Amino acid sequence: MADDTSPASAEDRQLVERLKSGDEATFTLLVRTHHASLRRVARHFVSSDALAEEVAQECWGAVLEGLASFEGRSSFKTWMFRILVNRAKTRGVREARSVPMSALGGDDDDETPAVDADRFRADGHWATPPARPDPERLLASSQLGAALTSALAQLPERQRQIVVLRDVEGWSSEEVCNILGLTETNQRVLLHRARSKLRKVLEETIGQ
């Protein structure tokens, strides 16, 4: 979704007009192009594949209902994903009420340092320095993907959503701020906490 925060393009406006006029081929193409990624993104907010599928399907209904009010202040795609994320978050919150607190990933605002303080000397320089990652070892590590996936699941909710959208899905910071309703600074602070924890996982995994 890179570079997709600009206002709607002429193509976006044409697309909306075709949908409003009931063009079935346009709708079918749109569904085929985006349904899988809607479902994948929804899956980061809810706890099962079935629920993610449901949210993605609901999103299409909401897109149709929202067509008349599409103002083109963002691109069609950003607008559509904002609808999806809002629906998915609502579902996620409803689900979380039935999940014990201990199963949640902790506090988004924890101020744990990026690296444990005991790895530094009193003067702030490394006592136990990190090792440069060996590219071959990275490629060969079949455990790394699994370790990162499981660490992602342990992150506090907003940290997980941000790092997944930024680094797994490849969205820009503007898109993530726009869709999740965050300031750029807030997004960066949470991204920093998330990436720092995941870096530790990488260090532990490839250091073995």
Add this chain to the structure above:
Amino acid sequence: MTCQELTELVTDYVEDKMSLLEKARFLVHLGTCTNCRAYLAQMKATIGALGQLDAVAAPAPAMPADVEAELLARFRNFKR
């Protein structure tokens, strides 16, 4: 800048959100500190590995034909 400070500024650097002065201090430290270069390399490797997660995860199942038909039916019935 100490190594410990650098580990807290690394995201601002990777995201290119530093003032010129801050970036200069960051780069001066990095130029003289092998350990912090290794730290930055680990951070970049982490971001790279996260970008590969989708590729290693099972590919998304194709959309069932009945879902597509159901969505199309909804589109047809949608009152504009």
